[in-house]
Amino acid sequence: MEEAVAGCVALLGTATDADWEKATAGRLEWSCRDTAEHIAGDLISYAGQLAGRARDAYVPFDITFDDGTDNSGALEVIRTTGVLLAAAIRTTPREVRAFHPFPFRSANREGFAAMGTAEVLLHTHDIAEGLGLNYQPGPELAEFVLTRIFPHVRPGASPWLTLLWATGRGELPGRPPVTAWRWHNNLVHDTDRLTLQGITPASATDLVGGGDGGFEWIEGGPYEGTREASTFLLKAYQSGVHRPEFGVFTLVRREDGRAVGGLGFHGAPDEEGRVEVGYDLAAGARGHGYATEALRALSAWALARDDVRTVFATIERDNLASQAVVTRAGFRKVSDEGAEGELAYELSR
Structure with missing residues (x-):
């Protein structure tokens, strides 16, 4: 973000002699001056949300330029508010979430x-x-944005042109114009002892590459199932069919903020409202009921939706521990003739 602010100030600093009040900012209805003030307002607002740990609404304050502030002064405000947001980001613990309305309210x-x-x-x-x-900002900046808050947008050859298209500011060959858009922060489900934190394409990329996905794992994590699920998430993202609410979630303990496993869907519900789930835990987290607790929460969320009627899981015949998890979560065995002799379990409305 600091790189983006530096690029903004450097470029616009070459045009401080222009009349920003009379010039309209691109396709917006605002003037360039109003748009500069909007940038500063957003940056300080986001800093306030994080610093104040806002939970239910925006912190009720705003920022305006002083009367007589020239264009150079406007850029100084953007630079300063950028520094404040960067400081808030660096000093906020990873587990903290603050209010933002789109789309999951944090x-x-x-x-x-x-x-x-x-x-x-x-x-x-x-x-x-x-x-x-x-x-023309660096492609890594646009990719940073796309892989974190535009998980529903199929990536293109140029991250910058893709971001412009996704926000109604440009065109991409073979894709219809965008007339309405909204970014998507990751979804989080809370249980008594865990938070189920949605894995973004950026995190999935790191996990597939052998990294930690941005999480602090207990010893032995992440387990191979979480890395494999991240591979499928990336394939869906790259194909433009990823629905983040039906993605993969990291199970993070509330008591210490450490990740213990993964749980997620194999994709969006089919036409009959069936959706499949899978899960795994690092060895050191097994035997504490974490998988059951997480599966109950995610299944209840899914079955409360209009587009889901049945949650199902397939389990290897010799995996008695996993069979016990789904049974405790309320699933019933419906078949033992699944692929490669797997058992099938279902939970319906």
């Missing part, structure tokens, strides 16, 4: 970093367009 520090970066990149583009400047 975001963690990485989500706020992505949202702040998006605001700077996109509105710098708008102002540059209004002032006749050429703006």
